[in-house]
Amino acid sequence: MGRTMKTHTLLSFGLGTLLMLGITGCKDPQPRVTHFDGPAVTGHDDPEKGARISGSGSPSELPNEDKLRGRDLDRSAFGNQTVYFEYDHANVKADEASKIDQVIAQFKTKGPDFDLLVEGHCDERGTEEYNRSLGERRALALRELLMKSGVNSDRVFTRSFGKDQPARAGHDESAWSRNRRGEFVLVLPKKFTTTQNTQ
Numbered sequence: 001m002g003r004t005m006k007t008h009t010l011l012s013f014g015l016g017t018l019l020m021l022g023i024t025g026c027k028d029p030q031p032r033v034t035h036f037d038g039p040a041v042t043g044h045d046d047p048e049k050g051a052r053i054s055g056s057g058s059p060s061e062l063p064n065e066d067k068l069r070g071r072d073l074d075r076s077a078f079g080n081q082t083v084y085f086e087y088d089h090a091n092v093k094a095d096e097a098s099k100i101d102q103v104i105a106q107f108k109t110k111g112p113d114f115d116l117l118v119e120g121h122c123d124e125r126g127t128e129e130y131n132r133s134l135g136e137r138r139a140l141a142l143r144e145l146l147m148k149s150g151v152n153s154d155r156v157f158t159r160s161f162g163k164d165q166p167a168r169a170g171h172d173e174s175a176w177s178r179n180r181r182g183e184f185v186l187v188l189p190k191k192f193t194t195t196q197n198t199q
Helices: 004-025 096-106 129-148 172-178
Strands: 041-046 051-056 116-119 156-162 181-187
Touching: 096 172, 116 129, 129 156, 129 181
Parallel strands: 116 156
Antiparallel strands: 041 051, 051 156, 116 181
16 A cells, blocks of 8 residues: 555656646747758847848857848849748748749859848738748748758858738738748848948
């Protein structure tokens, strides 16, 4: 009888401990880190843009924002290569893959002082936090495909806007399908920056 009571007490204690770990284990104060075959990608919030920015760097440091700060963005360079996603998905559809090939071909002609920013977007459905995370997954999926095709990971950065910057206004599938997207933005070298290409 004593042994049964002792076993019951130990099981109750163990179950209680697991439940407490499960409850408190959901809180993660550390920045999100995504690992690839190359350098790690660390994400954090950029208060100026209202977006999550990622870049190359180690998990112990913030992304190399200095590499992007003060540089102009050319949004027209890859304006025709916007990649569209299915609802609630971050995988690239087969019929969108040729756009990535076009981006790679054009970007490889640029000098080493140019970089590439990949932006992830969502439609208006879902919470802000969920869509920010989904936008990040979409941008990172595109980044990974660029890296697999030989683009240097140190030259590719990602940003998630979630649902904050819709491409098309509306509350139906015709608008939503245009807002679930990944956009490629050419980051100009500092010596090439002009007021014409700023955000």
